[in-house]
Amino acid sequence: MDFGLTDEQRSIVEVTRAFVERELYPHEEEVERTGVLRPELAAQIRQKALAAGLYAANMPEEVGGAGLDTVTWVLYEKELGKANYALHYCGVPRPSNILLAGTEAQREKYLYPCVNGEKIDCLAMTEPGAGSDMRGMRTKATREGGEGGGWRIKGSKHFISHADEADFVILVAVTGIDDAGRSQMSTFLVDLDAPGVALHDGYRNVSHRGYTNSIIDFDDVYVGPDALLGEEGKGFELAGEWLGSTRLQVAATCLGRAERALDLSIQHAATREQFGQPIGRFQGVGFKLADMATELRAAELMTLHAAWKYDQGTATDADIAMAKLKATEMLALVADEAIQIHGGMGLMDELPLERIWRDARIERIWDGTSEIQRHIVSRSLLRPLGA
Template sequence: MSSSQDGFMTEERRAIQAMAREFAMKEVLPIANELDPVNGEIPMELRDKMSELGFFGIMIPEEHGGLGLGAFEYCLVAEELARAWMSVASIMARGNGLVGGFSEEQRARLLPKMARGEFLGAVALSEPEAGSDVANISCRATRTDGGWLINGQKMWCTFADGADYLAIFARTGAEIDPRRRHAGISAFVVEKERGTLPDGISGNTVRKIGYRGWKTWDLSFDDFFVPEDAMLGQEGRGFYGAMSFLEVARAHTAARAIGLARGALEDSIAYARQRVQFNQPIGNYQAIRFKIASMATDIEAARQLMYSVCAAIDSGRRCDTEASMAKLFASEMAERVTSEGLQIHGGAGYTTDFAVERHWRDARLTKIFEGTSEIQHRIISDSLLGKVAEAR
C-alpha cells in the first residue's frame, strides 16, 4: 500500500523499506504460511539471511559492527517483517542492543557479535506477581563467593532456549520499601549455550494461541550462579535500565501492529477482488468497500503517529507519552482491522487456510506486551493530569 510519507521518508529510507519488503514477501511470508499453522519454529536459515542484511544491528553503532541507524529505520523494517510474520519482526529485537547498560568492555566484546546475529538475547523480567507492575519483582540474587546466586520464578521469557544470553532482573537490595519498590533491582547478562537452559534453570513452555515460531517459557531459578562481572550497569539500577529502552520498544510494537493490520488489509483487498457472490466480486459491494476504506485510514493514521515518535526518538527528545500513544493507538487499531479482515473473508477467514487468522491472533497480543493498553492509558493520563494524590 502506498502512503503519504514524504514528510519523513528519504531516498535511503525508501531503499531500506523496499529491501525489507522484498525480503518479507519473498522469504518470510512463505515460511510463515507453512510453519505457523503447525507451530513450527523460525528456521536458522532465515535468521542467517536476516544477519546478512544487517537486521540485527540496525541500531548498533558502526564502530561496533552495526548499521548505526535509528529507531525510524528499525521500525520501517519491523513493519515490513510483521506484515509477513510478527515473530520474525520480534526476533529482530533480540539483537539491536536488546538491553542497555553495557559497560564499554561489554559493548566492545558483545555488540559486534550481536550485530552479526551471533549473540541474541532473551529477557527474564516478568514474574507471577510482577507483570505490568515491574517494580514488584521478588526473584532474588544473593551474594556468594565470586558472584551471585539467583532464586525465584520468571514468566513470559520468549526465546529462553534459543538465545545466546539471558538478561535476568533480580532484587539484590534489602526488603522491598513500599515507597520505593523499584529500588534494589539489578540486571545480569548471562551467556549460555544456544538451544539449552543452563544448570540451575528449569522451565516449561507456555501454551500460546499465537506468537508462534519460537517458544515462550516460565522459568525457575534454583541457586543459579552468575559471576560478579555479569552484572549489567550499577547494582540496584536495573529497573531504570529496563525502563530506558521502552520508547523504542513501544514504537517497535506499534510498527509490528501496523504490519499485521496491513497484512489483513492487503489480503482482504485481494480476497474481495476474487471472491464472487451473487454473480459479482464482493469488492463491488459498498459494505466491503467502506470496510476497506476505514481499515486503510486507520493504518495510515497509526503509521504517521509512529513515524512522528521515531523521529522524536532519533532527535534525542524525550517522548515517552507519545510512544505510549503510538503503541496504544496502533495495537487497538490492529485488533480492530484484523478482525474486520477476518470478517471480509467470511467462513474462510476462520480457517488456517488464510493468513488473516494469524494476523488476528498476533494482533491481539500487541495490546498486552510492552505494557498493556490499560498501562498506556495510565501513562498518558498521568502525563496530562498528573498522578492522583493519595487520600488522607
C-alpha cells in the first residue's frame, strides 16, 4: 500500500475542500439555527456541485460518474464530512450504488437521472420492528399474476433519510420464505408518487439538523415486474453489498469532522492563555491533543486500508466493520475532548463543536450499530475455528 497521494488525489482533495469552505460552511449557521435545509438552497448547491464535477462522484465513469477508486472516494468523503451533514449529503448527492445492479431500462429511468441531477433516490429498509435484524422486516411484496407478473406491496418503513426530497425509493421487502424458515427479501424501485404510497414526517433528531427522516407507508401498492431490482429473493445480498460501501462513507465523514474539531482545539490550545501561558503547555490539555491526534490517525489508517483492500477485491466485512467501528467511536472521543479543551465556549453555537458533538452520537447507530460491527468482527475471528 502506497501512503503517498497521487497528483490527481491531491487535486480532488483540494477542489472538494475549497468547495466545502466556499459553498457549504457559509450556510451552516442557518441550517443549524432553523433545523431546515431550504429546498431552494439545496438546489442551488446541487447546481454548483454539478458544475464543479463533485456530483455523483461515487459512480463509475461508464454511467457518468467520476469513476473514483475507493481510496480517492474516501478522501473526497472526508472533506465533505467536515460540513453540516444535510448540506453535504443533500447538496452534493451521491446516488446509491445499489442502482448499478439494475437493468439498462432501470438505469435509464432511475440511475442516469440521479447521476445527472434530475432525480433523487432514497433507501427504505428499516422498520419499527426491524433495524439491525433485517430478516425481521414485515413489509411484504406478493406476486400477482404468476411468474412474470407484478407485485403488491404492503407495509411501513421508518427512519428513511431525505425521503421528503426523493423521487423514488429503493425498497427492500419480504417476498418469500426459504427452506430454513428465514425471510427471503427482494429489492424494488418504487416511485414515491405511485398510488398507495404515503409519506409522513419522521422524528425530530438531535443529530444532523436539516437532514430529515420520514415514515413511508405502502398500502397495497402495485408495481410492475420491471420494478424488481436484481434477482428475486436476493435483496439481502444486494443490501449487504450496498452497506459495505456506505459504512466506509460513514467512517470517512467521521474522519473529516474529527479533523475539524482537532484543528480548532489545537488553535485554541495555542492561543488561549491561562496562568500566564498557552493552555496547550499544560499536560492536562496537551495530552488530550496527543490522544485525539493518535486516535484520529489510527482511524484514518484503518479506513484507508479497508478502502485500499476494497479496490484490490480483498476487503472483508470485518475490514469494513472495524473501520466504521473505530472511526465512529474515535469521533465521539475527539468531539468530547474538543469541548473540554474549549471549556464553556465549546458548548456555545458560535463554534461548530457542539454540533459535531451532537452529530457524533448517531454514527455509532446507523448503518449498523457498534455492537453489530463488533459482532461482525468477532464472528470473522471465531468462524474459522468452528466456533
